[in-house]
Amino acid sequence: MTLQNIYPWILRAQKEGWAVGAFNANTLEQVQSIVLAAQAEQSPAIIQISHRALTHIGSGNEIQGIKYIAAVGKIAADSITAPVSLHLDHGTESEVIQAITLGFTSVMFDGDGLPFEENISITKRLCDMAHSVGVCMEAEVGEVPKPDGKEFNESAIDLTDPDEASQFTRTTGIDTLAVALGSVHGLRAKSVALDLERLLAIRKRVTIPLVLHGSSGVSDNDIKQGISMGLSKVNVATQLAQAFTGAIRDVLNKDGSLVDPRKYMSAGRNAQMEIVRERIRFFGSSGKAK
Ligand code: 13P
Numbered sequence: 001m002t003l004q005n006i007y008p009w010i011l012r013a014q015k016e017g018w019a020v021g022a023f024n025a026n027t028l029e030q031v032q033s034i035v036l037a038a039q040a041e042q043s044p045a046i047i048q049i050s051h052r053a054l055t056h057i058g059s060g061n062e063i064q065g066i067k068y069i070a071a072v073g074k075i076a077a078d079s080i081t082a083p084v085s086l087h088l089d090h091g092t093e094s095e096v097i098q099a100i101t102l103g104f105t106s107v108m109f110d111g112d113g114l115p116f117e118e119n120i121s122i123t124k125r126l127c128d129m130a131h132s133v134g135v136c137m138e139a140e141v142g143e144v145p146k147p148d149g150k151e152f153n154e155s156a157i158d159l160t161d162p163d164e165a166s167q168f169t170r171t172t173g174i175d176t177l178a179v180a181l182g183s184v185h186g187l188r189a190k191s192v193a194l195d196l197e198r199l200l201a202i203r204k205r206v207t208i209p210l211v212l213h214g215s216s217g218v219s220d221n222d223i224k225q226g227i228s229m230g231l232s233k234v235n236v237a238t239q240l241a242q243a244f245t246g247a248i249r250d251v252l253n254k255d256g257s258l259v260d261p262r263k264y265m266s267a268g269r270n271a272q273m274e275i276v277r278e279r280i281r282f283f284g285s286s287g288k289a290k
Contacts, residue, residue: 003077003105006085007136007175009044009288014209014232018284022046022087022211023276024237026053029269030244031069031076036269037276039080042289045280046106047073048235050089063098070102082289085136089235090146096126100135108138108178116164123172131173138233139172141165142180144213157182159198166205176233178211181226186238187217194222196229203230211235216242220282227283236279240272247271 010020023045025031031047038045049069051062058065066088073086087106088099096107109126111119123139130137142160160179169177179202181194192214202210209232215223216238223234247267252258280286 001077001081001083003074003086003103004044004083005105005134005136006044006046006083006087007106009083010136010176010209010232012288013285014230017228018288019212019227019232019234020044020046020285021276021279021283022048022089022233022235023240023279024048024050024053024089024235026056026241027265028072029265030240030272031072033240033244033269033272034276035076035080035082035084037273037280038082038084038289040273041277041280041286042082043280043285043287044083044289045276045285046085046087046233047076048087048089048237049073050237051091051095051110053089054095062092062095066095066098066102066104070099070104074103087136087138093122093126097129100126100130100133104135106136106138108140110140112140112143116168120168120171123168123174127173136176137174138176138178138211139168139174140178140180140213141168144178144180144183144185146185148186154182157184159195160202162198162201162205165202169206169208174208176209176211177206178213179231181212183212183214183218185214185217187214188238188242190217190219192217192219192222194218194226196222196225199226199229199231209233215239223282234279234283236276239279240275243275244268244272 054062054065090110143158
């Protein structure tokens, strides 16, 4: 199937109380693990590429990274019958424009650090552009921290304000809203509880589907409850990287003389595919491809 605008599935997920998984990839094998898992589970899925993944894929040049991955994403989607979209995760303004132009079917603008009004005006402009070519648009109010291995101050996390969320979504016209409920990107243990009361307050003021970032560090119980309360797109990155890299580490530890990259990269691909399948089932999207 060609790359899809996955928004109709996200809307359906919101209505029926499940979530579409958005899975981050940095390498060809990670992209393949996502489409193989989506096909095996007959589930809609999102291949998600972050700003830093673009830098990696483009050998330091993000725009080159967008070109590479736009081509790879199309071929990956064409290789299966389940619906898959290619999403830019945490893009800058120029990356969002390039991604829309080069065939991504979904984009997120990260206005982190911008004054609220400026975030609104850039997001609205990008959203109009995305919608003019049938691309799904996500943006964020508040901030899910990206600590990059650094310490973060829990009490200083900029959680989503329900009134701002309402004003932002009404003014910009975005399709999905990323909300900050206490999760943090890049945690390796599932220890964080979500602020579900805040989610309820946002849900009362915002009708569009909501997005959970930083799910690898959130307890499964809270993810489950959050999904039932309207988190209809759930982002997963670190859990996948742990499985992918862990499997490669095992193979290399077992055979110190191994040099053939196919032997260890395929182990990483298989291990990540199993985690994507498990998350798809957990999010309730297995069998929802039709
Ligand atoms: P994790 O690394 O915590 O899974 O977060 C993924 C994410 O939100 C990508 O935007």
